[in-house]
Amino acid sequence: MSQPVHTRLTKVLGCDYPIIQAGMGGPGRSELCAAVSSAGAFGCIGMVKEKPELIRSEIEAVRGRTDRPFGVNLVPSVTDPVLLEEELEVCFSERVKVIVFFWDVRPDLVARARAAGCKVLYQVGSVADAIAAERAAADAIICQGVEAGGHVRGKVTSMVLLPQVVDAVSVPVVGSGGFGSGASLVAALALGAEGIHCGTVFLATDECYAHDYHKQRVIDAASEDAIYNDVFAIGWPPQSPVRTIENSVTKQYENDLLGHGPDDFPLEVIARDGDDAVYRFSTHSPLRGMSGEMEPLALYAGQVCGQIKQVRPAGDVVRDMVNDARHALARLRSLE
Structure with a gap:
Protein backbone atom coordinates (compact mmCIF):
# COMPACT_ATOMS: atom_id res chain seq x y z
CA MET A 1 0.00 0.00 0.00
CA TYR A 209 -24.53 -5.32 -1.10
CA ALA A 210 -26.12 -4.18 -4.36
CA HIS A 211 -27.72 -6.81 -6.58
CA ASP A 212 -25.52 -8.11 -9.41
CA TYR A 213 -28.04 -6.67 -11.89
CA HIS A 214 -27.43 -3.18 -10.51
CA LYS A 215 -23.66 -3.61 -10.67
CA GLN A 216 -23.83 -4.76 -14.29
CA ARG A 217 -25.99 -1.80 -15.28
CA VAL A 218 -23.41 0.54 -13.73
CA ILE A 219 -20.65 -1.10 -15.76
CA ASP A 220 -22.67 -0.93 -18.99
CA ALA A 221 -23.87 2.67 -18.52
CA ALA A 222 -22.52 5.76 -20.24
CA SER A 223 -22.49 9.00 -18.28
CA GLU A 224 -25.48 10.20 -20.32
CA ASP A 225 -27.51 7.24 -19.02
CA ALA A 226 -27.47 8.61 -15.44
CA ILE A 227 -30.80 10.46 -15.38
CA TYR A 228 -31.78 13.25 -12.96
CA ASN A 229 -35.39 12.68 -11.88
CA ASP A 230 -37.79 12.32 -8.96
CA VAL A 231 -40.06 9.55 -10.25
CA PHE A 232 -38.59 7.18 -7.64
CA ALA A 233 -40.59 8.94 -4.97
CA ILE A 234 -42.22 6.43 -2.64
CA GLY A 235 -40.33 6.57 0.65
CA TRP A 236 -39.01 10.16 0.58
CA PRO A 237 -40.54 13.65 0.81
CA PRO A 238 -42.08 15.13 -2.38
CA GLN A 239 -39.76 16.43 -5.09
CA SER A 240 -36.59 14.78 -3.79
CA PRO A 241 -34.41 14.36 -6.90
CA VAL A 242 -32.30 11.30 -7.53
CA ARG A 243 -29.87 10.26 -10.24
CA THR A 244 -30.45 6.76 -11.60
CA ILE A 245 -29.54 4.75 -14.66
CA GLU A 246 -32.14 4.95 -17.40
CA ASN A 247 -34.72 2.15 -17.29
CA SER A 248 -38.34 1.50 -18.20
CA VAL A 249 -39.59 3.87 -15.50
CA THR A 250 -37.50 6.86 -16.55
CA LYS A 251 -38.36 6.16 -20.20
CA GLN A 252 -42.05 6.15 -19.32
CA TYR A 253 -41.64 9.59 -17.73
CA GLU A 254 -38.97 10.96 -20.03
CA ASN A 255 -41.08 14.09 -20.70
CA ASP A 256 -42.14 14.43 -17.07
CA LEU A 257 -39.09 13.56 -14.97
CA LEU A 258 -39.49 16.13 -12.17
CA GLY A 259 -42.17 17.43 -9.83
CA HIS A 260 -43.37 14.18 -8.26
CA GLY A 261 -44.10 12.97 -4.75
CA PRO A 262 -44.85 9.66 -3.07
CA ASP A 263 -48.62 10.10 -3.29
CA ASP A 264 -48.49 10.42 -7.08
CA PHE A 265 -47.90 6.71 -7.63
CA PRO A 266 -49.79 3.49 -6.82
CA LEU A 267 -48.39 0.95 -4.37
CA GLU A 268 -47.61 -1.79 -6.87
CA VAL A 269 -45.43 -4.59 -5.48
CA ILE A 270 -42.79 -5.67 -8.01
CA ALA A 271 -40.13 -7.24 -5.79
CA ARG A 272 -39.46 -8.47 -2.28
CA ASP A 273 -36.62 -7.94 0.14
CA GLY A 274 -37.12 -10.86 2.49
CA ASP A 275 -40.60 -10.35 3.94
CA ASP A 276 -40.76 -6.69 2.88
CA ALA A 277 -42.62 -5.54 -0.23
CA VAL A 278 -40.73 -3.38 -2.73
CA TYR A 279 -42.84 -1.03 -4.85
CA ARG A 280 -42.50 0.32 -8.37
CA PHE A 281 -41.60 4.04 -8.08
CA SER A 282 -40.06 3.47 -4.64
CA THR A 283 -36.63 4.63 -3.51
CA HIS A 284 -35.49 1.02 -3.04
CA SER A 285 -32.59 -0.10 -5.21
CA PRO A 286 -31.92 -3.76 -6.07
CA LEU A 287 -30.10 -5.48 -3.23
CA ARG A 288 -28.36 -8.81 -2.85
CA GLY A 289 -30.98 -11.46 -2.14
CA MET A 290 -33.97 -9.49 -3.49
CA SER A 291 -36.43 -11.37 -5.67
CA GLY A 292 -38.79 -10.11 -8.35
CA GLU A 293 -38.35 -7.44 -11.00
CA MET A 294 -35.01 -5.62 -10.79
CA GLU A 295 -35.13 -3.59 -14.02
CA PRO A 296 -37.82 -1.08 -12.90
CA LEU A 297 -36.16 -0.33 -9.55
CA ALA A 298 -34.05 2.74 -8.78
CA LEU A 299 -30.64 1.96 -10.27
CA TYR A 300 -28.70 4.67 -8.48
CA ALA A 301 -25.52 5.90 -10.17
CA GLY A 302 -23.74 9.18 -10.72
CA GLN A 303 -22.45 10.47 -14.03
CA VAL A 304 -19.06 9.02 -13.15
CA CYS A 305 -20.53 5.62 -14.11
CA GLY A 306 -19.14 6.15 -17.61
CA GLN A 307 -15.64 5.61 -16.19
CA ILE A 308 -16.41 2.27 -14.52
CA LYS A 309 -15.71 -0.81 -16.63
CA GLN A 310 -15.67 -3.79 -14.25
CA VAL A 311 -16.61 -5.07 -10.80
CA ARG A 312 -13.50 -5.22 -8.60
CA PRO A 313 -12.53 -5.71 -4.96
CA ALA A 314 -13.04 -2.50 -2.99
CA GLY A 315 -9.47 -2.60 -1.73
CA ASP A 316 -8.21 -2.54 -5.32
CA VAL A 317 -10.38 0.50 -6.03
CA VAL A 318 -8.83 2.35 -3.09
CA ARG A 319 -5.28 1.36 -3.99
CA ASP A 320 -5.71 2.33 -7.64
CA MET A 321 -7.21 5.69 -6.72
CA VAL A 322 -4.29 6.50 -4.43
CA ASN A 323 -1.69 5.38 -6.98
CA ASP A 324 -3.45 7.26 -9.78
CA ALA A 325 -3.52 10.38 -7.62
CA ARG A 326 0.23 10.16 -7.14
CA HIS A 327 0.73 9.74 -10.89
CA ALA A 328 -1.53 12.72 -11.58
CA LEU A 329 0.49 14.84 -9.18
CA ALA A 330 3.71 13.69 -10.89
CA ARG A 331 2.31 14.73 -14.27
CA LEU A 332 1.48 18.16 -12.92
CA ARG A 333 4.95 18.57 -11.46
CA SER A 334 6.45 17.71 -14.86
CA LEU A 335 4.72 20.78 -16.30
CA GLU A 336 6.60 23.15 -13.98
Whole structure:
Protein backbone atom coordinates (compact mmCIF):
# COMPACT_ATOMS: atom_id res chain seq x y z
CA MET A 1 0.00 0.00 0.00
CA SER A 2 1.15 3.53 -0.75
CA GLN A 3 2.27 5.92 1.95
CA PRO A 4 -0.56 7.79 3.70
CA VAL A 5 -1.95 10.98 2.16
CA HIS A 6 -2.75 13.25 5.06
CA THR A 7 -5.15 16.19 5.06
CA ARG A 8 -7.24 17.72 7.82
CA LEU A 9 -9.95 15.23 6.85
CA THR A 10 -7.78 12.18 7.52
CA LYS A 11 -6.93 13.65 10.93
CA VAL A 12 -10.64 14.05 11.73
CA LEU A 13 -11.47 10.51 10.59
CA GLY A 14 -8.30 8.67 11.54
CA CYS A 15 -7.83 7.08 8.12
CA ASP A 16 -4.80 6.99 5.80
CA TYR A 17 -6.36 8.40 2.63
CA PRO A 18 -8.87 11.24 2.15
CA ILE A 19 -11.43 9.00 0.43
CA ILE A 20 -14.86 8.39 1.97
CA GLN A 21 -17.13 5.60 0.78
CA ALA A 22 -20.70 6.90 0.63
CA GLY A 23 -23.27 5.07 2.75
CA MET A 24 -25.51 4.54 -0.31
CA GLY A 25 -28.45 3.31 1.79
CA GLY A 26 -28.91 -0.42 1.28
CA PRO A 27 -25.82 -1.22 -0.83
CA GLY A 28 -23.38 0.12 1.76
CA ARG A 29 -23.28 -2.70 4.30
CA SER A 30 -20.61 -4.07 6.62
CA GLU A 31 -18.65 -6.09 4.06
CA LEU A 32 -18.03 -3.09 1.81
CA CYS A 33 -17.43 -0.70 4.70
CA ALA A 34 -14.84 -2.96 6.28
CA ALA A 35 -13.05 -3.57 2.98
CA VAL A 36 -12.77 0.16 2.28
CA SER A 37 -11.57 0.99 5.79
CA SER A 38 -9.11 -1.91 5.79
CA ALA A 39 -7.58 -0.50 2.61
CA GLY A 40 -6.88 2.81 4.37
CA ALA A 41 -9.84 4.87 3.18
CA PHE A 42 -12.98 5.54 5.26
CA GLY A 43 -15.92 3.16 4.99
CA CYS A 44 -19.54 3.84 5.94
CA ILE A 45 -22.57 1.67 6.52
CA GLY A 46 -25.72 3.17 5.03
CA MET A 47 -28.45 2.67 7.63
CA VAL A 48 -31.18 4.94 6.30
CA LYS A 49 -34.53 3.99 7.88
CA GLU A 50 -33.15 0.66 9.09
CA LYS A 51 -34.23 -1.21 12.21
CA PRO A 52 -31.96 -0.80 15.24
CA GLU A 53 -31.28 -4.54 15.34
CA LEU A 54 -29.80 -4.41 11.84
CA ILE A 55 -27.72 -1.34 12.66
CA ARG A 56 -26.27 -3.02 15.74
CA SER A 57 -25.47 -6.23 13.85
CA GLU A 58 -23.86 -4.31 10.99
CA ILE A 59 -21.70 -2.29 13.38
CA GLU A 60 -20.61 -5.52 15.06
CA ALA A 61 -19.93 -7.11 11.66
CA VAL A 62 -17.67 -4.24 10.61
CA ARG A 63 -15.76 -4.48 13.88
CA GLY A 64 -15.43 -8.22 13.34
CA ARG A 65 -13.71 -7.59 10.00
CA THR A 66 -11.46 -4.60 10.76
CA ASP A 67 -10.17 -2.45 13.58
CA ARG A 68 -9.96 0.61 11.31
CA PRO A 69 -12.32 3.58 11.78
CA PHE A 70 -15.68 3.74 9.99
CA GLY A 71 -18.92 5.71 10.08
CA VAL A 72 -22.70 5.28 10.04
CA ASN A 73 -24.82 7.21 7.51
CA LEU A 74 -28.31 8.39 8.58
CA VAL A 75 -30.89 10.66 6.92
CA PRO A 76 -32.99 12.20 9.71
CA SER A 77 -35.52 14.12 7.62
CA VAL A 78 -36.84 11.00 5.87
CA THR A 79 -36.89 8.79 8.94
CA ASP A 80 -39.84 8.37 11.30
CA PRO A 81 -38.96 10.26 14.51
CA VAL A 82 -39.41 7.20 16.72
CA LEU A 83 -37.20 5.09 14.45
CA LEU A 84 -34.63 7.88 14.26
CA GLU A 85 -34.38 7.91 18.06
CA GLU A 86 -33.78 4.17 18.01
CA GLU A 87 -31.13 4.53 15.31
CA LEU A 88 -29.31 7.22 17.24
CA GLU A 89 -29.48 5.27 20.48
CA VAL A 90 -27.82 2.27 18.84
CA CYS A 91 -25.06 4.46 17.38
CA PHE A 92 -24.46 6.14 20.74
CA SER A 93 -24.59 2.94 22.79
CA GLU A 94 -22.22 1.23 20.35
CA ARG A 95 -19.89 4.22 20.62
CA VAL A 96 -19.79 4.87 16.89
CA LYS A 97 -17.02 7.39 16.28
CA VAL A 98 -18.43 9.09 13.15
CA ILE A 99 -21.98 9.78 11.99
CA VAL A 100 -22.68 11.12 8.49
CA PHE A 101 -25.96 13.05 8.21
CA PHE A 102 -27.62 14.04 4.92
CA TRP A 103 -30.42 16.24 3.59
CA ASP A 104 -31.85 18.97 5.86
CA VAL A 105 -29.39 20.37 8.40
CA ARG A 106 -30.46 19.51 11.97
CA PRO A 107 -28.34 21.41 14.51
CA ASP A 108 -30.01 19.59 17.41
CA LEU A 109 -28.82 16.23 16.10
CA VAL A 110 -25.28 17.50 15.53
CA ALA A 111 -25.20 18.68 19.14
CA ARG A 112 -26.51 15.35 20.44
CA ALA A 113 -24.05 13.34 18.36
CA ARG A 114 -21.08 15.43 19.46
CA ALA A 115 -22.21 15.20 23.08
CA ALA A 116 -22.19 11.42 22.68
CA GLY A 117 -18.58 11.56 21.50
CA CYS A 118 -19.23 11.29 17.75
CA LYS A 119 -17.56 13.24 14.99
CA VAL A 120 -20.20 14.59 12.59
CA LEU A 121 -19.94 14.92 8.83
CA TYR A 122 -22.84 16.68 7.10
CA GLN A 123 -23.59 16.15 3.42
CA VAL A 124 -25.10 19.25 1.81
CA GLY A 125 -25.80 20.61 -1.65
CA SER A 126 -25.56 24.37 -1.25
CA VAL A 127 -23.39 27.08 0.26
CA ALA A 128 -26.20 28.07 2.61
CA ASP A 129 -26.52 24.55 4.02
CA ALA A 130 -22.74 24.25 4.33
CA ILE A 131 -22.69 27.40 6.45
CA ALA A 132 -25.60 26.08 8.52
CA ALA A 133 -23.79 22.77 9.10
CA GLU A 134 -20.63 24.53 10.21
CA ARG A 135 -22.61 26.76 12.58
CA ALA A 136 -24.15 23.59 14.00
CA ALA A 137 -20.56 22.43 14.75
CA ALA A 138 -20.19 19.74 12.12
CA ASP A 139 -16.60 18.52 11.96
CA ALA A 140 -16.52 18.41 8.16
CA ILE A 141 -18.79 19.20 5.22
CA ILE A 142 -19.50 16.84 2.31
CA CYS A 143 -20.28 19.07 -0.67
CA GLN A 144 -22.50 17.29 -3.20
CA GLY A 145 -22.75 18.41 -6.82
CA VAL A 146 -25.65 17.67 -9.14
CA GLU A 147 -23.73 14.98 -11.06
CA ALA A 148 -23.87 12.70 -8.01
CA GLY A 149 -25.81 9.46 -7.90
CA GLY A 150 -28.54 8.49 -5.45
CA HIS A 151 -30.52 11.25 -3.79
CA VAL A 152 -29.19 14.59 -4.98
CA ARG A 153 -29.26 17.70 -2.82
CA GLY A 154 -26.96 19.74 -5.06
CA LYS A 155 -28.26 21.78 -7.99
CA VAL A 156 -24.99 22.86 -9.59
CA THR A 157 -21.89 20.92 -10.56
CA SER A 158 -19.16 19.99 -8.13
CA MET A 159 -16.64 22.06 -10.10
CA VAL A 160 -18.75 25.16 -9.46
CA LEU A 161 -20.07 24.44 -5.97
CA LEU A 162 -16.97 23.03 -4.29
CA PRO A 163 -14.74 26.13 -4.31
CA GLN A 164 -17.64 28.27 -3.14
CA VAL A 165 -18.24 26.02 -0.16
CA VAL A 166 -14.51 25.94 0.60
CA ASP A 167 -14.49 29.74 0.67
CA ALA A 168 -17.61 29.87 2.88
CA VAL A 169 -16.55 27.57 5.73
CA SER A 170 -13.42 26.88 7.75
CA VAL A 171 -13.92 23.16 8.51
CA PRO A 172 -12.63 20.51 6.07
CA VAL A 173 -14.72 20.16 2.90
CA VAL A 174 -15.13 16.92 0.96
CA GLY A 175 -16.04 16.80 -2.74
CA SER A 176 -18.97 14.56 -3.72
CA GLY A 177 -20.43 13.99 -7.17
CA GLY A 178 -18.26 13.13 -10.15
CA PHE A 179 -15.38 11.79 -8.06
CA GLY A 180 -14.20 8.23 -8.59
CA SER A 181 -10.55 8.30 -9.63
CA GLY A 182 -7.17 9.41 -8.41
CA ALA A 183 -7.13 12.28 -10.88
CA SER A 184 -10.48 13.50 -9.55
CA LEU A 185 -9.07 13.39 -6.02
CA VAL A 186 -6.24 15.67 -7.14
CA ALA A 187 -8.78 17.94 -8.86
CA ALA A 188 -10.81 18.17 -5.65
CA LEU A 189 -7.70 19.03 -3.66
CA ALA A 190 -6.84 21.71 -6.22
CA LEU A 191 -10.30 23.22 -5.69
CA GLY A 192 -9.66 23.45 -1.96
CA ALA A 193 -11.31 20.23 -0.78
CA GLU A 194 -9.52 17.92 1.65
CA GLY A 195 -10.89 14.68 0.31
CA ILE A 196 -13.58 13.05 -1.82
CA HIS A 197 -16.80 11.12 -1.15
CA CYS A 198 -17.53 8.31 -3.61
CA GLY A 199 -20.56 6.08 -4.11
CA THR A 200 -20.84 4.85 -7.68
CA VAL A 201 -17.27 3.56 -7.95
CA PHE A 202 -17.77 1.51 -4.76
CA LEU A 203 -21.14 0.23 -5.89
CA ALA A 204 -19.36 -1.76 -8.62
CA THR A 205 -17.31 -3.81 -6.15
CA ASP A 206 -17.37 -7.41 -5.02
CA GLU A 207 -18.22 -6.48 -1.44
CA CYS A 208 -21.08 -4.10 -2.22
CA TYR A 209 -24.53 -5.32 -1.10
CA ALA A 210 -26.12 -4.18 -4.36
CA HIS A 211 -27.72 -6.81 -6.58
CA ASP A 212 -25.52 -8.11 -9.41
CA TYR A 213 -28.04 -6.67 -11.89
CA HIS A 214 -27.43 -3.18 -10.51
CA LYS A 215 -23.66 -3.61 -10.67
CA GLN A 216 -23.83 -4.76 -14.29
CA ARG A 217 -25.99 -1.80 -15.28
CA VAL A 218 -23.41 0.54 -13.73
CA ILE A 219 -20.65 -1.10 -15.76
CA ASP A 220 -22.67 -0.93 -18.99
CA ALA A 221 -23.87 2.67 -18.52
CA ALA A 222 -22.52 5.76 -20.24
CA SER A 223 -22.49 9.00 -18.28
CA GLU A 224 -25.48 10.20 -20.32
CA ASP A 225 -27.51 7.24 -19.02
CA ALA A 226 -27.47 8.61 -15.44
CA ILE A 227 -30.80 10.46 -15.38
CA TYR A 228 -31.78 13.25 -12.96
CA ASN A 229 -35.39 12.68 -11.88
CA ASP A 230 -37.79 12.32 -8.96
CA VAL A 231 -40.06 9.55 -10.25
CA PHE A 232 -38.59 7.18 -7.64
CA ALA A 233 -40.59 8.94 -4.97
CA ILE A 234 -42.22 6.43 -2.64
CA GLY A 235 -40.33 6.57 0.65
CA TRP A 236 -39.01 10.16 0.58
CA PRO A 237 -40.54 13.65 0.81
CA PRO A 238 -42.08 15.13 -2.38
CA GLN A 239 -39.76 16.43 -5.09
CA SER A 240 -36.59 14.78 -3.79
CA PRO A 241 -34.41 14.36 -6.90
CA VAL A 242 -32.30 11.30 -7.53
CA ARG A 243 -29.87 10.26 -10.24
CA THR A 244 -30.45 6.76 -11.60
CA ILE A 245 -29.54 4.75 -14.66
CA GLU A 246 -32.14 4.95 -17.40
CA ASN A 247 -34.72 2.15 -17.29
CA SER A 248 -38.34 1.50 -18.20
CA VAL A 249 -39.59 3.87 -15.50
CA THR A 250 -37.50 6.86 -16.55
CA LYS A 251 -38.36 6.16 -20.20
CA GLN A 252 -42.05 6.15 -19.32
CA TYR A 253 -41.64 9.59 -17.73
CA GLU A 254 -38.97 10.96 -20.03
CA ASN A 255 -41.08 14.09 -20.70
CA ASP A 256 -42.14 14.43 -17.07
CA LEU A 257 -39.09 13.56 -14.97
CA LEU A 258 -39.49 16.13 -12.17
CA GLY A 259 -42.17 17.43 -9.83
CA HIS A 260 -43.37 14.18 -8.26
CA GLY A 261 -44.10 12.97 -4.75
CA PRO A 262 -44.85 9.66 -3.07
CA ASP A 263 -48.62 10.10 -3.29
CA ASP A 264 -48.49 10.42 -7.08
CA PHE A 265 -47.90 6.71 -7.63
CA PRO A 266 -49.79 3.49 -6.82
CA LEU A 267 -48.39 0.95 -4.37
CA GLU A 268 -47.61 -1.79 -6.87
CA VAL A 269 -45.43 -4.59 -5.48
CA ILE A 270 -42.79 -5.67 -8.01
CA ALA A 271 -40.13 -7.24 -5.79
CA ARG A 272 -39.46 -8.47 -2.28
CA ASP A 273 -36.62 -7.94 0.14
CA GLY A 274 -37.12 -10.86 2.49
CA ASP A 275 -40.60 -10.35 3.94
CA ASP A 276 -40.76 -6.69 2.88
CA ALA A 277 -42.62 -5.54 -0.23
CA VAL A 278 -40.73 -3.38 -2.73
CA TYR A 279 -42.84 -1.03 -4.85
CA ARG A 280 -42.50 0.32 -8.37
CA PHE A 281 -41.60 4.04 -8.08
CA SER A 282 -40.06 3.47 -4.64
CA THR A 283 -36.63 4.63 -3.51
CA HIS A 284 -35.49 1.02 -3.04
CA SER A 285 -32.59 -0.10 -5.21
CA PRO A 286 -31.92 -3.76 -6.07
CA LEU A 287 -30.10 -5.48 -3.23
CA ARG A 288 -28.36 -8.81 -2.85
CA GLY A 289 -30.98 -11.46 -2.14
CA MET A 290 -33.97 -9.49 -3.49
CA SER A 291 -36.43 -11.37 -5.67
CA GLY A 292 -38.79 -10.11 -8.35
CA GLU A 293 -38.35 -7.44 -11.00
CA MET A 294 -35.01 -5.62 -10.79
CA GLU A 295 -35.13 -3.59 -14.02
CA PRO A 296 -37.82 -1.08 -12.90
CA LEU A 297 -36.16 -0.33 -9.55
CA ALA A 298 -34.05 2.74 -8.78
CA LEU A 299 -30.64 1.96 -10.27
CA TYR A 300 -28.70 4.67 -8.48
CA ALA A 301 -25.52 5.90 -10.17
CA GLY A 302 -23.74 9.18 -10.72
CA GLN A 303 -22.45 10.47 -14.03
CA VAL A 304 -19.06 9.02 -13.15
CA CYS A 305 -20.53 5.62 -14.11
CA GLY A 306 -19.14 6.15 -17.61
CA GLN A 307 -15.64 5.61 -16.19
CA ILE A 308 -16.41 2.27 -14.52
CA LYS A 309 -15.71 -0.81 -16.63
CA GLN A 310 -15.67 -3.79 -14.25
CA VAL A 311 -16.61 -5.07 -10.80
CA ARG A 312 -13.50 -5.22 -8.60
CA PRO A 313 -12.53 -5.71 -4.96
CA ALA A 314 -13.04 -2.50 -2.99
CA GLY A 315 -9.47 -2.60 -1.73
CA ASP A 316 -8.21 -2.54 -5.32
CA VAL A 317 -10.38 0.50 -6.03
CA VAL A 318 -8.83 2.35 -3.09
CA ARG A 319 -5.28 1.36 -3.99
CA ASP A 320 -5.71 2.33 -7.64
CA MET A 321 -7.21 5.69 -6.72
CA VAL A 322 -4.29 6.50 -4.43
CA ASN A 323 -1.69 5.38 -6.98
CA ASP A 324 -3.45 7.26 -9.78
CA ALA A 325 -3.52 10.38 -7.62
CA ARG A 326 0.23 10.16 -7.14
CA HIS A 327 0.73 9.74 -10.89
CA ALA A 328 -1.53 12.72 -11.58
CA LEU A 329 0.49 14.84 -9.18
CA ALA A 330 3.71 13.69 -10.89
CA ARG A 331 2.31 14.73 -14.27
CA LEU A 332 1.48 18.16 -12.92
CA ARG A 333 4.95 18.57 -11.46
CA SER A 334 6.45 17.71 -14.86
CA LEU A 335 4.72 20.78 -16.30
CA GLU A 336 6.60 23.15 -13.98
